[in-house]
Amino acid sequence: MNTTPALKAIHITKYFYEPERFQVLKDLSFEVRKGEFLSLTGKSGSGKSTLLYVLSTMDTDYEGELLIGGEKLTGKTQNQLAAFRNEHIGFVFQFHYLLPEFNVLDNVMLPALKLKKKSRAEIKEKAYGHLKLLGLEDQALKPANKLSGGQQQRVAIARALINDPSIIMGDEPTGNLDSRNTSIVFDIFRSLSHSQGQTIITVTHDEDFARNSDRIIDMSDGVITG
């Protein structure tokens, strides 16, 4: 495994102002290597989700510096960050958040159509490839909201992968799944990080899930405890 940092957080500090000023992240610095499968754990309120959204570039209200793939992202505009996310970051959320009015294939293709680096036919072929890998090729033309929870989560993963992002971020990606689907999702993540070299950062409550990943960052009251 190589040691180039895929993501670097330097002195990340963040405050909440509602209902009163409260320091939720306290001067966090760490690196994530390329191809690493990282779990963020901790009790609720420990700041792990907050940290994930800072790392995801969606939350820009923090102090410190964030670099992904050597590129400094702190201080960029929202639209620059949106374009960056589109190309370099894939998201998997706890509640699958597919677009219910589109079919499965369109959902998967959407980020690539936005990126516009490939032709529609290429994107379609690739989306089918991902769906096949995740055992969903026969669901491709169904409306997204007609699928089961586990299937929807796999569609969300296929969508996160469509632009070959360097980092995949998950916010409790297995939080809503039964143990069988949890292990399917875990295996997908594992193989992505080990054979594709994609970096994975997930927030999870699931101790088994965390234990089996490459590295755990455990948080408590806004500081890293392990």
Next chain:
Amino acid sequence: MLSTNYKIALVHLTSKLKQTVVAVLGVTFGISMYVFMNSFMTGVNDIQTTLAFTSLAHVRIYNDGPANNTNLVEKVYPTVVSNIRNARVVQYTEGIQNSGAILSLVRKQPEVTGVTPQVNLNVFFRNSGNKVSGVLSGVEVETENKLFNISQYMIAGKWNDLKVQSNGLIIGSGLASLLSVHVDDNINVLTSDGFTKNYKIIGIFQTNVLGVDKSKAYLNINAVRQLLSRNQDFVTDLQINVQDFRETALLVQRIAPVVPYRTESWQMSNQQLEAGSRLRDIIAMAVSLTILLVAGFGIYNIMNMTINEKIKEIAILKAMGFSSKDVTTIFLAQAIVIGMIGGLIGMLLGFIVADVVNHIPFKIGGLNNLPMAYYAHDYIFAFLFGLATTLVAGYLPARKASRIDPVNIIRG
């Protein structure tokens, strides 16, 4: 990227078809009412204009009477105070003397479509004991008809008979009933100079302008000259029509300095007509813009609802890398589609409503049904206003959508 945004917009529009239809209907009603109100008001204005121009020419040249020359001393010596009582103006020419020259000058003007000479005088029409004062108008039969289309208002007799019957008189319907006379009866005309002559009624007209119908009679211009013992060049009024009745100012500017008589456009003599027509336009504009505004609020509401419903999807789109501009485009495109479809149907519906109302009977003042005008520019303006309204009504919610912070939505 654009096509992706438009595809999302299209899916949003078609997945909640009911909402889309309601929004489209809002625009449709707004625009159809705009079209209808403006067509109706323009129709009313056109009718008003037509009625007014049955007895009114676009430009009139006449002798305005003598200038006020009662105190010549003050004119020559302005500093001298003088007082002259019971002044008599001796030199006073009646009517237009060199009408032939003026006629040919006027006919040469490019925008003039018709000109007719008249000899008008105030007379008494008498039928035994009945005396009614009115205006006797000596006219050139053909050119008069070309300008004022009088033959269309004849309810008895023929207009062209005036040409051949030198003692034939055509009188207004009101005047006929005041004098209790009918076609082929005789009446007596008494001029202010005391001449009297009997004429035979050969026709009756009804313009529905009450004042005209009750007081006016037409006679061949040569017969009037004869009655007044005037020569063949004598004329009191020259009535001129131009191509566009609104564009009289230039002609007046050109003619007035070279003609030694008063040259007056209809706007100068009838400002109340112009005012009425403008006021109706303003009312139509106010009503239809109000309707469009209400329709705009409808669209605003529906777009706002849509955005609240789709707030999670918007957050996801932004997380996936769609920029604020993309989100604005997605929702603004929906508003534009709603505006376009609503506009097109609205123009059609507006035309249908206008056509139906146009067929409603309305038998007052010579009308048979409610007036209506069909002008392309009313429809184009309606469409553009509708589109502008939807753009504004769609832009505000779209901007709100583009400002959604995905972190707040996704974290709950």
